[in-house]
Amino acid sequence: MDPEARTETGQGLIRPLRPADLADCLDLDRRALGGLWSETQWQRELAEANRPGLGIWQADGLRAMACGWLILDELHITVVAVDPFFRRRGLGRGVLAGLLAHGQAAGARHATLEVAAPNGAARGLYAAAGFQEAGIRRAYYRNGDDALIQWLKLVR
Ligand SMILES: CC(C)(COP(=O)(O)OP(=O)(O)OC[C@H]1O[C@@H](n2cnc3c(N)ncnc32)[C@H](O)[C@@H]1OP(=O)(O)O)[C@@H](O)C(=O)NCCC(=O)NCCS
Incomplete structure (x- = not known):
């Protein structure tokens, strides 16, 4: 995943999660998932190339994120989370679609x-x-x- 990639959409700015996003990821994890991962786990997720993550930013904050692990031809999705105040607006669908597209481009043949x-x-x-x-x-x-x-199945 190109860490510099940025796409402006009607939903906000979509771009890969980076190590510098640690605090935002921890905060959204806590508010949307009840604290799935520790700070150490998040540091690892954000650092490793075979653990892609994507976020949607609006105005002042991270509203949605999706993360996965690329294992051979599989994209194993580990996190999909949307800010509780911004649900049912298509952000989950958007960030998941972005991660699936990335997985497919990286060679994954299916997602699980x-x-x-x-x-x-x-x-x-x-x-x-x-x-x-x-x-x-x-x-x-x-x-x-x-x-x-x-x-x-991720259709090629
Ligand atoms: C699950 C979650 C990511 C959905 O995010 P979202 O931005 O609200 O979802 P979207 O608005 O993109 O919804 C896309 C579709 O998903 C389905 N959906 C979303 N929320 C739903 C709900 N509460 N009940 C039923 N279907 C729902 C609908 O089909 C919806 O399409 P529609 O709005 O046109 O009917 C969000 O509720 C969340 O963060 N939950 C807590 C974290 C979590 O459980 N993550 C998944 C762990 S496996």
């Missing part, structure tokens, strides 16, 4: 992720993006929720 079964918003987003259910991991999460494995 896990989503908690009760997470209707995320399931709706992934279904809208064309993901299909490929399996279930029972009691995968600490709170006992099942994880649904989602899978998308």
Whole structure:
């Protein structure tokens, strides 16, 4: 992912996440995901070339982000998060589409992720993006929720 790439869209500025975005990522992670990753984990995610991340900025802040790991021909999506005050405006769809396009350009042939079964918003987003259910991991999460494995073929 070219770290200098920048695209102005109707949704705001879309560009790759960089090490200097650490504080913004930590803040959005805390507010949207309840603090999925520690500062050390975020530093690593933002530093490694095979862990692409994309953000959408509007006015004064990071509104949406999506991250993944490129593993051989797979894009494993690890994070999709939108500022709670800016949901249902297409930002999740936009940042996810950008990450999928990057994964495809980098050689990924399919994308995969896990989503908690009760997470209707995320399931709706992934279904809208064309993901299909490929399996279930029972009691995968600490709170006992099942994880649904989602899978998308990235057409070349
Ligand atoms: C899931 C999440 C990223 C969606 O972001 P968003 O910007 O609100 O989503 P969008 O506005 O782009 O919605 C795109 C589509 O997803 C679906 N969707 C989004 N939110 C939904 C909801 N609450 N209920 C049902 N479907 C929903 C709809 O199909 C929607 O299209 P529509 O608005 O035309 O009906 C956001 O709710 C979020 O950050 N949740 C907390 C973090 C999280 O759970 N991340 C995923 C972990 S696997």
